[in-house]
Amino acid sequence: MPVTVKSRYLGNLRVENTHLQSGTKIITDAPVDNRGKGESFSPTDLLATSLGCCITTIMGIVAEDHGIDIEGTEVEITKMMSESPRKVKEVVVEFFFPPKVYSEKEKQIIEGVAGTSPVPLSLSSELKQTIRFYW
Template sequence: MDINVTRGEGKLQHVVEAGPHKLIADAPSQYGGDDAGFTPHDLLAASLGACTALTLNMYAKRKEIDLQKVDVKVEHADKDGAYVFHRKLTFHGNLTDEQKTSLLGIADKCPIHKILSGEIKIVTEAV
């Protein structure tokens, strides 16, 4: 699926489209935007959080683990020359310590985690 990004109505606002889905990306007012939507960094952190939650729920269902829901909080910022994602997971359900440990390991196997932890190449062309 292609992602299309087109100019929105605000000073720096853009509309991000993926198939029938749309969201607004913008910059905070301190950077000249209207703070009307997600920042690009927020979108990246949201991708990690959403992928983690989906992966954990699929795994728990397949393994018949009583994970009723998982809350994922992702804090993100530049720190000491690196961009750091700090992911905090809250498991809900009747889980053993062994199951919680297993779920923590599975969190690192979500596709977005793998992408962000691996080598990334970006190809840019003008059309």
């Protein structure tokens, strides 16, 4: 199996991550509340972002399959940490759909796939995933 990401520790609690297929780079930085500068995504920010992006992607696939236009949908992702042990305890993902007319059936189709993509299914059941839809 080919390597997906190559990471290099840069010092000062920063890591450069390279997606080998595309060459795209992401720098992570420790958050301010954990000895970092907070100048980039933290690893836990990426976890929360991955959850939101994975749900958005599967909704996009299903929307395309059913001829539903959700282009322009905005997503707000909120990560909440617990102190002991220090871990992500909840991620809230809120979807704000563009001002278009969606039928109840279309809404059900889109909302119905929210927890069925790889990231939500891969995370621990201890992590609370709160998903909200605003049509």
